[in-house]
Amino acid sequence: MIVSDSPRCATMPQPSIGLYIHIPFCQTKCIYCNFNTYARLEHLIPDYVRALSHEMKIWGELLEQPVVRTIFLGGGTPSLLPASEITHVLDAARKSFAVGREAEITLEANPGDVVGGKLSCWKALGVNRLSMGVQTFDDGELQMLTRRHTAQQAKEAYRRMKAASFDNVSFDLIYGLPKQSLETWRSTLEQSLELDPLHISLYGLTIEEGTPLKQDVESGRLPKPDPDLAADMYLLAEEMLKGYRHYEISNWAKPGYEAKHNLIYWRNEPFLGVGPGAHSYLRGKRFWNIKSPADYVRRLTIDTGARWPFDEMPTVEEWRETDPKEEASETSILKLRLDEGLAIADVESRFGEAEAQRQTNVLRGFATHSLVAESGGVFRLTSQGRLLSNEIFVKLLPE
Numbered sequence: 290m291i292v293s294d295s296p297r298c299a300t301m302p303q304p305s306i307g308l309y310i311h312i313p314f315c316q317t318k319c320i321y322c323n324f325n326t327y328a329r330l331e332h333l334i335p336d337y338v339r340a341l342s343h344e345m346k347i348w349g350e351l352l353e354q355p356v357v358r359t360i361f362l363g364g365g366t367p368s369l370l371p372a373s374e375i376t377h378v379l380d381a382a383r384k385s386f387a388v389g390r391e392a393e394i395t396l397e398a399n400p401g402d403v404v405g406g407k408l409s410c411w412k413a414l415g416v417n418r419l420s421m422g423v424q425t426f427d428d429g430e431l432q433m434l435t436r437r438h439t440a441q442q443a444k445e446a447y448r449r450m451k452a453a454s455f456d457n458v459s460f461d462l463i464y465g466l467p468k469q470s471l472e473t474w475r476s477t478l479e480q481s482l483e484l485d486p487l488h489i490s491l492y493g494l495t496i497e498e499g500t501p502l503k504q505d506v507e508s509g510r511l512p513k514p515d516p517d518l519a520a521d522m523y524l525l526a527e528e529m530l531k532g533y534r535h536y537e538i539s540n541w542a543k544p545g546y547e548a549k550h551n552l553i554y555w556r557n558e559p560f561l562g563v564g565p566g567a568h569s570y571l572r573g574k575r576f577w578n579i580k581s582p583a584d585y586v587r588r589l590t591i592d593t594g595a596r597w598p599f600d601e602m603p604t605v606e607e608w609r610e611t612d613p614k615e616e617a618s619e620t621s622i623l624k625l626r627l628d629e630g631l632a633i634a635d636v637e638s639r640f641g642e643a644e645a646q647r648q649t650n651v652l653r654g655f656a657t658h659s660l661v662a663e664s665g666g667v668f669r670l671t672s673q674g675r676l677l678s679n680e681i682f683v684k685l686l687p688e
């Protein structure tokens with residue numbers, strides 16, 4: 290196993306970060322997906338991995354090899370990459386950053402890609418968490434979503450993960466689908482509980498612009514999902530997943546298995562995203578890379594030895610200074626997503642008394658409708674508040 294634990298870790302002045310690595314390849318494009326991912330681009334993989342390694346090298350030098358406490362290989366379909374390419378990616382991350390021995394390293398996997406050889410390679414590379422795109426255990430729903438796997442294949446993939454000593458596995462499930470009933474959703478949850486993963490993420494389907502699913506719904510080929518039914522599905526999940534800690538609006542974990550990488554986002558802590566379209570939040574700036582994988586490769590494949598200042602990276606499409614008012618709202622909104630809630634004293638110490646008072650007034654307004662609960666200076670969403678969270682969050686934005 291290649292694990293670096295640089296002595297710099299103890300003395301680094303800058304904060305530790307999370308590292309998101311985007312893998313923009315998928316075997317086919319699912320009808321509901323609007324992520325920055327592409328089918329039939331596999332020929333680009335070797336050049337892409339070289340470019341990605343180069344981007345990490347540049348950032349490692351620019352940021353002076355910060356401590357990376359989580360790595361998330363997401364996409365897209367990271368599990369589609371040959372084991373040798375994943376090896377290159379993680380080697381480059383370790384050469385560029387101080388990746389601690391305790392770092393959480395997550396890889397997103399599609400059930401069809403979970404085969405013995407890849408599993409043992411991921412294990413040897415220090416991957417210690419797998420996030421599997423199960424979506425549903427109903428084959429009809431999987432077909433409707435144009436997923437490539439069956440319910441049975443997802444179960445077999447999970448058993449192979451366990452046999453390869455991957456204990457920390459998360460399931461992604463999706464609800465609010467066209468034609469999905471409360472009963473098929475209950476069955477998906479029951480089958481998940483039988484398998485007993487340590488972490489479950491639930492996503493409510495949103496019908497995104499420009500997707501084939503949107504066309505299907507608009508043309509009447511598929512029925513429009515019913516938002517009230519989707520809310521019932523969420524409440525059913527809350528009821529059925531009582532054995533887990535409901536630590537974030539959409540996430541449930543056995544104690545101690547909360548997703549450390551995502552907690553960095555929800556706590557509004559710094560992270561670097563590499564790869565096309567990846568977003569970052571560093572040194573008080575939010576920025577994101579150009580979306581086109583081919584353009585990204587063109588800008589990075591040739592190492593001219595040139596070095597760029599922090600805010601002139603050739604991959605970045607746009608930079609945004611964070612405005613203190615926006616920052617205050619965003620931080621509070623993200624914290625309200627968590628069961629640990631929003632301590633108003635933290636708002637006051639970081640953003641001042643006036644902002645703390647403004648947010649308190651907004652949240653107390655929702656408390657009178659039982660959407661928010663206040664206890665000891667900490668605000669938390671109630672079960673009903675989680676269903677209406679967007680309405681609450683909008684009111685917290687700066688006026």
Ligand code: SF4
Nearest residue numbers: 315318319322364365
């Ligand atoms: S596998 Fe995931 S990322 Fe790829 S097209 Fe389907 S939903 Fe999108």
